[in-house]
Amino acid sequence: MTPVLYDYWRSSASYRVRIALNLAEIEYDTTSVDLLKGEHLENAHLSRNPQGFVPALDIDGQTLTQSLAIIEYLNETRPVTFLPDAALERSRVRTLSYIIAMEIHPICNSSVAADIMARTGGDEAVRVDWMKTYIRKGLAAFEKRLGDGQGGTFCHGDAPTMADICLVPQLxxxxRWGADIADLSRIKEIAENCARLEAFAAAHPDRVNAAG
Amino acid sequence: MTPVLYDYWRSSASYRVRIALNLAEIEYDTTSVDLLKGEHLENAHLSRNPQGFVPALDIDGQTLTQSLAIIEYLNETRPVTFLPDAALERSRVRTLSYIIAMEIHPICNSSVAADIMARTGGDEAVRVDWMKTYIRKGLAAFEKRLGDGQGGTFCHGDAPTMADICLVPQLxxxxRWGADIADLSRIKEIAENCARLEAFAAAHPDRVNAAG
Structure with a gap:
């Protein structure tokens, strides 16, 4: 059975899984779940993921959810190295990944941002400031962490890992929101190196949206 | 060298790591980083974790940060089973863990909650409502996920895993915030089973604070 990815072009958790599937060279079909139309809250999708989030991935006879759990699963079952072999190095890659996946992404989830607007009675400017604030803060922390002496083409060494898979969609x-990150030079360099890889380029929201 | 945990009694990420160290039967020393006194933003702590978060753990000649990265590291280097062996089961445990660690915890971080108060111009009631809303929402999703046919004494089978280590501090x-979760009966049952284990009981904030 060909794996099926239930995703939305602009969702950054979906974008992560698209990159991972491409890096793993796994052929997959895509079913779009249109968040703007509320399709994620319809029964068809809730049966895949009771939380209503995208992505969900049908693979190996199961429906998996949570992008990082999917990436770890692929790392354990496919010939990829989304994490290095040594435990301390794996810890570094997970720490970098979590700075984005735990400390930026959930706070900037569209439903949380909408809640901020509702609670403040604010308009779009409130949302934009919220996004810019937390994206900037988190990526600055990420850049600091990168700077702990382990150079390389990517976040950890010379091959892309889970950290790069998290970084690129966050960028x-x-x-999109105009976060001020021009000074984060190491991130910028890594992003350019990722963009040169077809696995990353093919997963880009604009490519997916144009193809959709 | 005895590992050193830099923690704060009430921090739930610290609480997670205390449980994990206890379950792994690792002897460790504790240094308190008092968040109320701002000690996490002093140079001594920033040198351990440039993000200023607790916990940090000195172990095996390195300083590790991010509670889930620490738990995965312990699972890889110590004779514990914070994750089951089979990849699909590991994915289930990670998914449950992330529902808490990614979708409740960061949104309810004290600095985010303080920001909500500042942006709304609201008082303590605003903070309490924010906490109750997102804790309830996330734990209800967790309960739904638990209900997918895999019973047992704990979240996954009859031994505690990373999912239980995330669940108990969230409870x-x-x-603390008065979230309405009385109807989440499976979570309640698991929490009671965890509380009977000394590894969980000894990590409880009240025990740590009283000992401190």
Missing amino acids: YNAE | YNAE
């Missing part, structure tokens, strides 16, 4: 969001 | 927070 798409940074650009 | 402490649920009680």
